[in-house]
Amino acid sequence: MxxxxxxxxxxxxxxxxxxxxxxxxxEPALAEALAKYERGIHLLTRCQGxxxxxxxxxxxxxxxDANGQPLTTPFDTTATADRPTSSTP
Structure with a gap:
């Protein structure tokens, strides 16, 4: 294959x-529906990757910068992660 x-x-x-x-x-047949479901999981994994x-x-x-070139920094996904909020009494 x-x-x-x-x-x-x-x-x-x-x-x-x-x-x-x-x-x-x-779907008309269970076997076909299951095959499509498995294919869908494969595609979902591919898209997420x-x-x-x-x-x-x-x-x-x-x-x-001084020459007009963009300065970039890597995106930090942890910077926008949900953080516990501080509780104030």
Missing amino acids: SEEPELDFETALNELEQIVDNLEAG LLDGADRTVALLSGV
């Missing part, structure tokens, strides 16, 4: 949306 080529995000998402629509409409990769490459614009 040959390896499936890696799908780009948009292709994987479109196929995943089509699978969801088909499953919501009701691509999003995680994109998240790691996002940079924040922190300014401009």
Whole structure:
């Protein structure tokens, strides 16, 4: 069996949306519905992996240098993570 080529995000998402629509409409056979569900999980994993990769490459614009070139810093996802709020009596 040959390896499936890696799908780009948009292709994987479109196929995943089509699978969801088909499953919501009701599949005629349980075996086919289960196969589509498994394919959907595979596509969802692929999309999440691509999003995680994109998240790691996002940079924040922190300014401009003397030559007009952008200064960037890596995006820190922990900076926006939910933090416990301090309670004041």
